[in-house]
Amino acid sequence: MKRNAKVSTAVIRRLPRYYRHLSELQRAGVVRISSSALGKSMGLTASQIRQDLFCFGEFGQQGYGYKVDSLKEEIGEILGIHRGHTIVVLGTGNLGRAIIQNFKFSSNGFQLLAAFDVSSQVVGTRIAGVPVYHARELEQFLAGHRVDVGLLTVPISAAQEMANRLVSAGVRGIWNFTNRELSVPQQDVVVESVHFSDSLLALSYMISQGGDGQPDTQEESE
Amino acid sequence: MKRNAKVSTAVIRRLPRYYRHLSELQRAGVVRISSSALGKSMGLTASQIRQDLFCFGEFGQQGYGYKVDSLKEEIGEILGIHRGHTIVVLGTGNLGRAIIQNFKFSSNGFQLLAAFDVSSQVVGTRIAGVPVYHARELEQFLAGHRVDVGLLTVPISAAQEMANRLVSAGVRGIWNFTNRELSVPQQDVVVESVHFSDSLLALSYMISQGGDGQPDTQEESE
């Protein structure tokens, strides 16, 4: 059973979607689901779902399907939701503040410990209960707390420097919301970027096709 | 020359990255670049870059490479940056407000026309110069203005309904920041989602490996 050997990024990217869909099914009171039903609702083939799960083990019952609750739990486990991950936010501008106030860190298994900024307007205050420290205290804080991930919402000009400081202080991942491609040579530190621009430009491309290219067909049958 | 026939999503996702990297090179004063140099800086093979560009035409000069300025312009054109796309924001909570105030819509070829909300606190005001109308006026506004994209930052409970209204009113794309998977049967309307949770969970998975699995090797040579 040579599982888990090399899980492709395509599979990794689907895992959170499985988790999200299963959570919605659970909320809707669905108890069991087959790979083909789940596939239909997610726009995947049954085969792909079974193949994806096969990377990690056996989670279903032949002739029955998958129990929504336990499959969700298993995938949560695989994603590391119960590992007690911790995170700090760098930069409390509009976006940082919005994420601190809105984003459900705990639903994703993360505990938000602190935020850092340089503005005297916010340093010393709390945002949604989270203490804001001065950025110069970052290393001291990281020395005293196990912090797994640093979330970057600093101005683009400060992004690389803050990334360097986070890596030096030993974080294992950087969640990058700046529009800068970060250079992190250490292979054991993971950078996950959320590039709003890339997303909007991809959308821009997609709506720019069809209008002048293909003929506009109407709704599909199913 | 049967180009542009079917551009894969993998290629589409790389186009904005090319655009971003070329913009940075341009800012750094680089005039020409070869596919191998660009590949090295982006972590792609030269072959892949040439193959990607091949989908759209010929943009380089043999023996010389690509002119940074003109390649950037060409890719911008492909992405639809000069099409005068327009966008409105639905929901001016923390996240919507942050995006309105921070995101450079115009750098991505979009003009932000208006925002909509239901709170009497914000309706009638302006956020960074953008007028905020009541959500009930959405259809009227869309009837009077050509709007290509609706940006969704409404509460998850309102997401599907607002998506339906946008589609009925004729938008061509939805930029979805809610954590809800939207169902949009019309095949000519594109949904592009930014799922913060999916991104963080993928990061969670990646940092959960390695720590206990593989032995931690140090930096790679190049």
Place this chain on the structure above:
DNA sequence: TAGATTGTTAATCGATTAACAATC
């Protein structure tokens, strides 16, 4: 011209899909 680098076709690799025996 010689050297460099593209455009483009062919080969390889990896991911998705199909098939089916195992079994609930």
Place this chain on the structure above:
DNA sequence: TAGATTGTTAATCGATTAACAATC
């Protein structure tokens, strides 16, 4: 038991990489 559906291997498909003639 019969029907359904999984786990898992094999076949297919598509994307990436390699190769090289064309040409600046």
